[in-house]
Amino acid sequence: MTESTAARKPRRSAGSKATGTTGTKAGTTGAKAGTTGAKRTTRTAAAKKGSETELVQLLTPEGERVEPARNSAYAEYAAFVADISPDELRGLYRDMVLTRRFDAEATALQRQGELGLWASLLGQEAAQIGSGRATREDDYVFPTYREHGVAWCRGVDPTNLLGMFRGVNNGGWDPNSNNFHLYTIVIGSQALHATGYAMGITKDGADSAVIAYFGDGASSQGDVSEAFNFAAVYNAPVVFFCQNNQWAISESNEKQTRVPLYQRAQGFGFPGVRVDGNDALACLAVTRWALERARRGEGPALIEAYTYRMGAHTTSDDPSRYRHDDERAAWEAKDPILRLRRFLESANHADEGFFAELEAESETLGKRVREVVRAMPDPDRFAIFENVYADGHALVDEERAQFAAYQASFAEAEGV
Numbered sequence: 258m259t260e261s262t263a264a265r266k267p268r269r270s271a272g273s274k275a276t277g278t279t280g281t282k283a284g285t286t287g288a289k290a291g292t293t294g295a296k297r298t299t300r301t302a303a304a305k306k307g308s309e310t311e312l313v314q315l316l317t318p319e320g321e322r323v324e325p326a327r328n329s330a331y332a333e334y335a336a337f338v339a340d341i342s343p344d345e346l347r348g349l350y351r352d353m354v355l356t357r358r359f360d361a362e363a364t365a366l367q368r369q370g371e372l373g374l375w376a377s378l379l380g381q382e383a384a385q386i387g388s389g390r391a392t393r394e395d396d397y398v399f400p401t402y403r404e405h406g407v408a409w410c411r412g413v414d415p416t417n418l419l420g421m422f423r424g425v426n427n428g429g430w431d432p433n434s435n436n437f438h439l440y441t442i443v444i445g446s447q448a449l450h451a452t453g454y455a456m457g458i459t460k461d462g463a464d465s466a467v468i469a470y471f472g473d474g475a476s477s478q479g480d481v482s483e484a485f486n487f488a489a490v491y492n493a494p495v496v497f498f499c500q501n502n503q504w505a506i507s508e509s510n511e512k513q514t515r516v517p518l519y520q521r522a523q524g525f526g527f528p529g530v531r532v533d534g535n536d537a538l539a540c541l542a543v544t545r546w547a548l549e550r551a552r553r554g555e556g557p558a559l560i561e562a563y564t565y566r567m568g569a570h571t572t573s574d575d576p577s578r579y580r581h582d583d584e585r586a587a588w589e590a591k592d593p594i595l596r597l598r599r600f601l602e603s604a605n606h607a608d609e610g611f612f613a614e615l616e617a618e619s620e621t622l623g624k625r626v627r628e629v630v631r632a633m634p635d636p637d638r639f640a641i642f643e644n645v646y647a648d649g650h651a652l653v654d655e656e657r658a659q660f661a662a663y664q665a666s667f668a669e670a671e672g673v
């Protein structure tokens with residue numbers, strides 16, 4: 258099936274006033290829809306229609322460029338990539354290929370016992386690289402635990418991502434070095450952190466913006482709704498980037514929402530847009546649009562990147578227990594890397610030499626990741642007691658002593 262590219266009209270940039278009106282309207286419709294069973298059916302139908310028709314797409318799965326008609330509903334988004342160069346397009350492709358390679362290496366390393374766990378981003382490369390490349394150096398990013406592609410765009414060394422998954426450090430990188438926060442496992446909590454940070458930016462009078470990543474499952478968390486409301490009321494410069502990969506471990510998207518997720522924004526009074534999450538170009542365009550309006554002081558926006566988690570939730574999960582292979586096959590046809598390759602080839606933006614060089618670069622990256630991970634030293638056993646308090650604490654001292662005695666007991670048992 259070729260997806261429709263008809264997109265909803267972007268809200269006008271004058272922002273809060275216009276979107277406030279839409280928000281009120283949406284709220285009223287929602288309340289009505291809740292009153293009768295018949296209306297509920299209508300609402301479900303609308304949700305279905307939304308997923309089929311309200312998708313911003315600039316590259317079809319076949320790799321054809323979608324040119325918006327002038328003044329069409331989504332021309333405003335497309336304008337943000339109108340002058341993209343072949344070099345930049347090759348750059349997006351390179352980012353996606355290398356990120357996928359790194360991710361595959363990490364999965365393999367977990368299978369070899371070198372990592373405790375890994376959360377693969379397979380299938381979500383376009384959503385992450387497109388949005389990540391839209392960020393400016395002074396923007397601040399709050400990821401979940403799956404944003405390896407965004408980390409790549411922010412300049413975090415991929416091997417740094419692996420220390421935490423190997424269990425040899427408590428994070429892996431200094432968030433201030435790349436304005437890329439530590440991975441956050443407590444679902445949805447980073448939406449609040451991001452909103453608070455964005456409110457701080459406003460107080461500082463800076464013109465940077467914040468982007469918070471979360472999943473479809475996280476959208477059901479209270480923290481995310483609270484973040485939406487604070488961000489709207491304080492007009493905070495934050496972009497909420499929801500990767501709807503259709504699954505929250507074994508819970509399908511239908512269990513999370515009765516309306517397309519991007520429509521939630523209307524109820525809070527800011528714009529929401531659904532973008533083809535397997536289209537790097539569209540993700541880049543829409544995220545640029547959202548970040549720039551945030552920087553101009555026009556407040557938050559919600560982007561729902563409609564995509565698919567091609568692999569397991571993590572290496573501890575077995576998706577064959579709760580979803581069918583044909584679902585995966587349907588999404589394989591929309592592969593984000595393949596579609597950009599098709600476009601690069603048909604537009605003569607890349608030749609065989611480019612693809613061959615990238616393959617070699619990918620091999621080198623894989624080798625480096627394997628070597629660095631295997632050589633990561635075990636942490637000092639007592640490091641866990643450090644930096645809990647700035648000046649130490651009697652209770653931590655007591656726990657450290659208990660742990661030391663426990664460790665010593667092994668030596669005694671072995672008669673050392």
Ligand SMILES: Cc1ncc(C[n+]2csc(CCOP(=O)(O)OP(=O)(O)O)c2C)c(N)n1
Nearest residue numbers: 403442443444472473474475502504505506
């Ligand atoms: C507050 C909280 N509740 C539950 C969990 C367990 N948990 C880990 S991942 C996950 C699913 C998240 O799904 P989604 O937000 O769609 O992100 P995805 O993993 O699909 O990227 C859950 C419930 C958690 N980490 N934190």
Ligand SMILES: [Mg+2]
Nearest residue numbers: 472473504505
């Ligand atoms: Mg999900």
